[in-house]
Amino acid sequence: MPPLDLSTHPGHLARRLQQAHTLLWTTMVSEDVTSPQFAVLNTLVDADGLDQRTVGERVGLDRSTIAEVVRRLVARGLVDKVRDTRDARRSALRLTAEGARLHHRLSARTARMNEVFLAPLAPQERSTFLELLRRVSDAAEDLRNPTTRTPGRPAP
Incomplete structure (x- = not known):
């Protein structure tokens, strides 16, 4: 059987895209704060007091x-966890202010x-x-957790 053309495989392309994003993130944004950590900080900017x-x-x-993300942010003094x-x-x-x-x-x-x-x-x-990325990501999220399906969007 000949090799597959991975340029037609979404998972392969998604992995390459993620690698490019990670490289750009660490070189242009932060070596100390990960993209998921930033996403949590960003969420709390407008919605302080949400549960984990x-x-x-x-x-x-x-x-x-x-x-784990919250644990690290709390340890760094960037987020407070209040019972x-x-x-x-x-x-x-x-x-936190920091x-x-x-x-x-x-x-x-x-x-x-x-x-x-x-830029390309x-x-x-x-x-x-x-x-298109949002649509595919939302559909993948629905597959992982069908109980949180977006209202108005049909089941996959």
Whole structure:
């Protein structure tokens, strides 16, 4: 059997895209803060006080991954974890002043990195590319967790 043409395999292309993103992230944005960590900081900018599960859902991280990301952010003093007085099982996440400053600093770098990342595409292609990535990502999320299916979107 001849070798497969991996340029037609979405998983292969997604892995290469992720490798390119990781390289750009570490060289242009931060060697110390990962993209998932930034996503958590970014979520808490406008929604301070969310619980860990909700933040994980919003940024597309599973329970064990969000737990580790939050643990690291708390250890660095970027996020506070405050026990809910009404429900001891729940902790609210709050961005610290240092976390807010870091988010502000990294936001500009992230914007520049995204420009470089999408530079091969014309403006209209960028919009289409991002919309297609969102659709595939949402469908993949539905496969992983059918109970959080986006309302109004049919099951795969």
